Amino acid sequence: MQFADRTIELAMLAAYLVVLLWIGIRAARQVKSSGDYTLAGRSVPWIVVLATTAATMIGGGASVGMVSQVSQIGIAAAVITCAWHLQLIFTGLFVAPKLRGLNLITVGDYFQLKFGPLARELAVVNCVVFLVGALAAQMAAIGMVTNTILGVPYGAALLIGATVTIFYSTVGGIRAVVSTDVLQFVILVIGIGAASAILMSQHGGFEAMRAVASEGQFQMTSHWSATKLFSLFFAFLLGETFVPPYAVRCFIAKDKQHAKWGVAGGGIFLVLFLPIATFILGTAARTNPEVQSAIEAEKQQLLVAAVDARIPLTEEAAQQQAYQVAFPTLVRVTFHPVFAGVMIAAIIAAVMSSADSCLSCLATVVMEDVYRRHVAPGASDKFLLRVAQVSTLMLGAAAVVGAWFFSNVADILVFIYDFWAPTMVLPFIIAVFWYHKSRVYAVVVSMIVGAVAAIVWRFGLGSPSDVGPALFGFAAALVAFLVTLPLTSRLPLGWLFRPSDDIFDEESV
Amino acid sequence: MIPVSLLTVLHFVSLASSLVILALLAWQYLRKVRLDKARNNSREDL
Numbered sequence: 001m002q003f004a005d006r007t008i009e010l011a012m013l014a015a016y017l018v019v020l021l022w023i024g025i026r027a028a029r030q031v032k033s034s035g036d037y038t039l040a041g042r043s044v045p046w047i048v049v050l051a052t053t054a055a056t057m058i059g060g061g062a063s064v065g066m067v068s069q070v071s072q073i074g075i076a077a078a079v080i081t082c083a084w085h086l087q088l089i090f091t092g093l094f095v096a097p098k099l100r101g102l103n104l105i106t107v108g109d110y111f112q113l114k115f116g117p118l119a120r121e122l123a124v125v126n127c128v129v130f131l132v133g134a135l136a137a138q139m140a141a142i143g144m145v146t147n148t149i150l151g152v153p154y155g156a157a158l159l160i161g162a163t164v165t166i167f168y169s170t171v172g173g174i175r176a177v178v179s180t181d182v183l184q185f186v187i188l189v190i191g192i193g194a195a196s197a198i199l200m201s202q203h204g205g206f207e208a209m210r211a212v213a214s215e216g217q218f219q220m221t222s223h224w225s226a227t228k229l230f231s232l233f234f235a236f237l238l239g240e241t242f243v244p245p246y247a248v249r250c251f252i253a254k255d256k257q258h259a260k261w262g263v264a265g266g267g268i269f270l271v272l273f274l275p276i277a278t279f280i281l282g283t284a285a286r287t288n289p290e291v292q293s294a295i296e297a298e299k300q301q302l303l304v305a306a307v308d309a310r311i312p313l314t315e316e317a318a319q320q321q322a323y324q325v326a327f328p329t330l331v332r333v334t335f336h337p338v339f340a341g342v343m344i345a346a347i348i349a350a351v352m353s354s355a356d357s358c359l360s361c362l363a364t365v366v367m368e369d370v371y372r373r374h375v376a377p378g379a380s381d382k383f384l385l386r387v388a389q390v391s392t393l394m395l396g397a398a399a400v401v402g403a404w405f406f407s408n409v410a411d412i413l414v415f416i417y418d419f420w421a422p423t424m425v426l427p428f429i430i431a432v433f434w435y436h437k438s439r440v441y442a443v444v445v446s447m448i449v450g451a452v453a454a455i456v457w458r459f460g461l462g463s464p465s466d467v468g469p470a471l472f473g474f475a476a477a478l479v480a481f482l483v484t485l486p487l488t489s490r491l492p493l494g495w496l497f498r499p500s501d502d503i504f505d506e507e508s509v
Numbered sequence: 510m511i512p513v514s515l516l517t518v519l520h521f522v523s524l525a526s527s528l529v530i531l532a533l534l535a536w537q538y539l540r541k542v543r544l545d546k547a548r549n550n551s552r553e554d555l
Contacts, residue, residue, distance in 0.1 A: 182534070193528075220511070269530055
């Protein structure tokens with residue numbers, strides 16, 4: 001990369017960070033209560049819910065990671081990501097109106113409402129594990145992505161990116177998070193859409209592109225077997241279903257209809273827009289000589305750095321890691337340096353926006369599920385707002401420390417996804433589609449069995465037969481539910497299992 | 510093998526959907542600006 005281009009990109013990133021800080025300060029003026037800070041006053045229209053939901057989905061994995069995967073694997077990598085978007089459509093159509101209609105604040109509230117206090121505490125532990133892991137992983141990703149794309153040292157990139165993210169999240173809460181999401185969404189949609197159109201026109205259509213790319217690029221099973229495709233699709237589908245950052249998008253909407261069409265619309269838009277666009281970008285990256293030489297140069301650099309640091313790194317692993325430069329290099333060779341700089345800043349901001357969503361959710365969980373419930377039930381709203389702000393600041397700082405020492409993003413993400421699906425997805429499905437108080441015991445047992453099964457499968461048995469802990473744990477939870485249901489359906493509900501349907505009013509909106 | 514004609518249609522739909530969403534966002538933004546302006550004016554009148 002030329003020195004002048006790199007300077008432009010760094011300047012664009014600096015300008016982008018300043019804009020994010022300005023958005024945070026502006027959003028802070030609108031924060032008058034804890035409801036404003038954690039739920040944006042429940043006043044967000046559906047199109048903004050759509051943009052913030054889609055922006056949360058388009059993190060580093062769905063942009064840089066996906067273009068890199070499509071370059072290596074072909075169209076199958078783009079097709080399986082439809083699972084992410086389909087779960088959003090499902091959540092929007094069937095779950096979002098119910099969650100929004102109850103005027104809830106956290107996922108824990110929903111579990112208490114449906115399954116009682118014990119289920120709530122189990123859900124809160126799960127949410128905290130998920131959000132802490134996701135936050136640390138996204139903080140590490142800020143450092144890694146900035147380092148790979150712009151060559152800024154990991155530590156400096158982590159500190160600068162995290163400081164900006166923590167600042168605007170702390171002062172502006174979810175209002176700042178939503179505003180920055182919308183900005184990032186607009187830039188990424190324009191950038192990815194324009195890049196796919198320009199590259200398609202440069203190649204002269206898909207037929208011509210197929211003639212240049214390898215034949216396997218257009219075949220579903222050229223790299224992965226049908227079984228592997230199915231299990232990956234299932235893992236993608238369950239791994240992010242009902243996770244707190246999407247649940248919050250349901251809570252902040254103006255009403256049930258805005259929640260429904262905001263979240264489902266995000267999924268519909270993404271399934272129409274992203275897979276085909278990333279397929280074009282990934283295939284173009286595979287056929288572009290400049291991108292290929294940048295990947296080769298990055299690979300050599302990684303291998304030399306690994307030898308210097310005495311870290312074992314195979315050529316294959318280095319090649320896979322080096323493919324992360326495919327998307328930014330493609331942006332550089334397609335666009336004018338100034339717009340390329342804006343796009344690259346938006347790619348980095350995409351990772352930051354995933355981190356800010358986790359940070360905001362985690363602060364809400366601490367304020368509502370921990371502080372207001374266990375420490376000071378009678379605390380004033382002003383004090384709760386202060387607790388949420390201090391929690392955002394402290395948790396953000398703790399995540400930076402975690403990311404400083406433990407930067408393996410993929411490992412952290414795999415760990416948290418392994419434990420979310422077995423414990424949380426089945427209770428959500430039962431609560432929404434098949435709820436009855438006689439099923440409370442069976443649901444609580446399934447949550448415990450799902451978590452234990454995933455832990456034993458992962459740590460005790462080392463995930464044998466290529467079956468992931470998420471899939472095994474989910475199956476174990478389902479079996480536990482079906483076995484326990486006939487045994488417990490007539491038992492009286494003790495206080496730990498009594499649903500709290502008296503404290504929420506479904507028609508109160 | 511996925512047919513090329515299907516991919517072409519999907520790409521067209523992808524671009525069209527992005528334009529629609531961006532237009533809706535722009536409309537929402539303009540509406541908000543207009544509402545804020547009206548609110549400020551009525552506050553000044555009071």
